[in-house]
Structures are given as structure tokens and as C-alpha cells.
Amino acid sequence: MSGSDGKKSSSPGVMDWIGSACRFATDRNDFRSFLSVSTASSRSKMQISSDIVIGSTMSAQELFVAAARECLSAGRKSLSVPQSLDLAAQVSAVDLGLKPALLYDSNSAGADQVQRYLSSLQSSQLVSKSLLTLDLNGNALIVNPVTVRTNVEQLFHHGGMSVIDVRHSLEKPAIAEPLTEELKSMTHDLLLLLRGFELKEAEKPLYVGERSEDWNLCTVFGLLLGYPVTYWFDQTKSFENCLSMTPLTVTTASATWLPDSAGHTCRLYSFSVPAALLQDTQPNLENWRLRLQERFQQQNVLKDLRVCQSTVTLPSVCL
Incomplete structure (x- = not known):
């Protein structure tokens, strides 16, 4: 009887010990789980914190390059770093009013991608909100609408651009009347378009639409890009030109982006003029150079402006 009572009296102690051991094991596993989660959480927080610090310390050049490589890929291929820097410098020049617009041709990225790139720069406060993406018959341009409008208005009211007739039927290029009825109509439509665009901060590319279908895009690009010389041909008859084996004087302007x-x-x-017409177009070329120098002196992002000329002769010229 006493043996039986002794066995019963020891059972609660054994059970208590087993319970304590189980609780210890459970607590230890819980602690390990907690420690694992806490460590992972800490690592995650450290990674996020590190990413924030890295992002906040990126230079302007690095931000420009990152935006270009992220937004402007063609297929699986992104822009190279030198391409991204060239594009950044030109977009900065457009933002500063040193050039009115940029025709995007770094790769086959479309207007939607160019708009995404521009929006990224604007959200990072690298360029102003006033810049717009223009889709002109499938060609993407980044435009400073105020500068473009000012340039076009100056042409419309005061001249300042030489128009070169390069129709294929001509024996050689010739100076054309700068404001033919066709060019007047095109310039007028372009001004109306630009005045409307100035009032917008677009999140999508702005499409010119049907009104541009009859425009000579070669001439329009000369207007939009701020060239002192542009080419014209009768596109209703032929898209070919008479510039084959014609000596061309090429003017380039370069600078250092800082x-x-x-x-x-x-x-x-970079634009050209037939060498035989250089003297006739010289006043407009010189006026363009002086205005560029004046605008250049009003900013400090680009330095060391250099304007130079060279002569080339090509078997064919695509406009």
C-alpha cells in the first residue's frame, strides 16, 4: 500500500519535469524562430536603409544614366553609359533654352518610352516640368515649347532662316523663298499647336495628328530644332534630292556638360548647307551663332562652347 502510494506520489514530479522540459524546448524553438525572423527583418531593414542611402547619394550624372537605361531600352538592349550621358546633356540643353528641341534617335524607343524617361527626370527635379514629349508622325521629340515658339515666331515675322530647295529635278540646290504659302501655312499651324502645348504639363506624349500629314518633315525638323538653315523639296512628286556628290559645309556646336x-x-x-550657298546663308549662320553664344553665357551647366565647320561630299544624302 505504501509502495503504491509512493509511486503515485512520485508521478506528479515526473510529469512536472516532463512538462517543464517540453515548455523549455518549445520556448527555445520559439526563441530560435524569433531570432531568425528578427535577424531577417533586421537585414531587410538594413538593405532598405542602404538602398535609400545609395539612392539619396547618387550624383546627377548617375540619376540621368539610370533613368535612360531603365526607360529607353530597345528589346533587351539598354542605352550605353556614353549614349545616356550624351542624351542627358542634350536634354539639359533643351531645358536651358540652348536648343529648342531634341529629336530622339539614340535607338528605336518610341514616344511612350521617351515620355517615361522625361517624367523620371522631372520627378527627380533634374529638368523642369515645362518640357514635353511630342510625337510627330512616329518621331519622338523632347520639346521646350516656349523656346520653339519664340524661334518659329521670329522666323514667321522677321525671317532668320535660309530655306534650301533641293528638289531632285534641280541641277543643283538653290535658295528658296523662305515663306512660301506652303511654309506659311505649316508655320502657322505649328504656332497654334505650340501655344496650346505650352499650357499643359503632359504625362503622355502629345500627338500632332492629321494636320502634320501634309507637312514636309525635313523642313519642320529644321524649324523645331532651331537650325538657321533647312531643306525643302516637293514631297508630292519625289522624296529624292539633288545633294548627291554636292560639297556640304557641316556646322557643329559642342560643349562640355557639367x-x-x-x-x-x-x-x-549639327546641320549642313551646300558649300556653294555658304556665302548667301552666312548672315543667318552668323546670327544663329551670336544668339547661341548669348544664351550660353546665361547659364553655367554647360561650358566651353565650340562651333566649327568642315566640308564633306557624299554619294547620297538622306533627309
Whole structure:
């Protein structure tokens, strides 16, 4: 009887010990789980914190390059770093009013991608909100609407641009009447378009629409890009021209872009004029150069403006 009572009296102690051991094991597993989760959480927080610090310390050049490589890929191929820097310098020049617009041709990215790139720059406060993406018959342009309108109005009211007739039927290029009825109509439509665009901060590309179907895009690009010389041909008859084996004087303007301490040299302008017509177009070329120098002196993002000329002769010229 006493043996039986002794066995019963020891049972609660054994059970208590087993219960304590189980609780210890459970608590230890819980602690390990907690420690694992806490460590992972800490690592995650450290990674997020690290990413924020890295993002906040990126230079302007790095932000420009990151936006270009993220937004402007063609297929699986992104822009190279030099391409991204060239594009950044030109967009900065448009923002500063040094050039009225940029025709995007770095790769086959479309207007929607160019708009995404521009929006990224604007959200990072790298360029102003006033810049717009224009889709002109499938061609994407980044436009400073105020600068473009000012340039076009000056042409419309005061001249200042030489128009070169390069119809294929001509024996050689010739100076054309700068404001033919066709060019007057096109310029007038373009001005109306630009005045409407100035009032918008677009999140999508602005499409010119049907009114541009009859425009000579070669001439329009000369207007939009701020060239002192542009070409014209009768596109209702032929898209060919008479510039084959014609000596051309090519004018280029380049500068060093300095968003940070490191500089990057880029080309801001490049256009041509038949060498035989250089003297006739010289007043407009000189006026363009002086106005560019004046605007250049009013900013400090780009330095070392260089304008130079060279002569080339090509078997064919695509406009």
C-alpha cells in the first residue's frame, strides 16, 4: 500500500519535469524562430536603409544614366553609359533654352518610352516640368515649347532662316523663298499647336495628328530644332534630292556638360548647307551663332562652347 502510494506520489514530479522540459524546448524553438525572423527583418531593414542611402547619394550624372537605361531600352538592349550621358546633356540643353528641341534617335524607343524617361527626370527635379514629349508622325521629340515658339515666331515675322530647295529635278540646290504659302501655312499651324502645348504639363506624349500629314518633315525638323538653315523639296512628286556628290559645309556646336564635378563633352547641333550657298546663308549662320553664344553665357551647366565647320561630299544624302 505504501509502495503504491509512493509511486503515485512520485508521478506528479515526473510529469512536472516532463512538462517543464517540453515548455523549455518549445520556448527555445520559439526563441530560435524569433531570432531568425528578427535577424531577417533586421537585414531587410538594413538593405532598405542602404538602398535609400545609395539612392539619396547618387550624383546627377548617375540619376540621368539610370533613368535612360531603365526607360529607353530597345528589346533587351539598354542605352550605353556614353549614349545616356550624351542624351542627358542634350536634354539639359533643351531645358536651358540652348536648343529648342531634341529629336530622339539614340535607338528605336518610341514616344511612350521617351515620355517615361522625361517624367523620371522631372520627378527627380533634374529638368523642369515645362518640357514635353511630342510625337510627330512616329518621331519622338523632347520639346521646350516656349523656346520653339519664340524661334518659329521670329522666323514667321522677321525671317532668320535660309530655306534650301533641293528638289531632285534641280541641277543643283538653290535658295528658296523662305515663306512660301506652303511654309506659311505649316508655320502657322505649328504656332497654334505650340501655344496650346505650352499650357499643359503632359504625362503622355502629345500627338500632332492629321494636320502634320501634309507637312514636309525635313523642313519642320529644321524649324523645331532651331537650325538657321533647312531643306525643302516637293514631297508630292519625289522624296529624292539633288545633294548627291554636292560639297556640304557641316556646322557643329559642342560643349562640355557639367552637372557634377565630372564633365562630358557632347554635340548640341549639327546641320549642313551646300558649300556653294555658304556665302548667301552666312548672315543667318552668323546670327544663329551670336544668339547661341548669348544664351550660353546665361547659364553655367554647360561650358566651353565650340562651333566649327568642315566640308564633306557624299554619294547620297538622306533627309
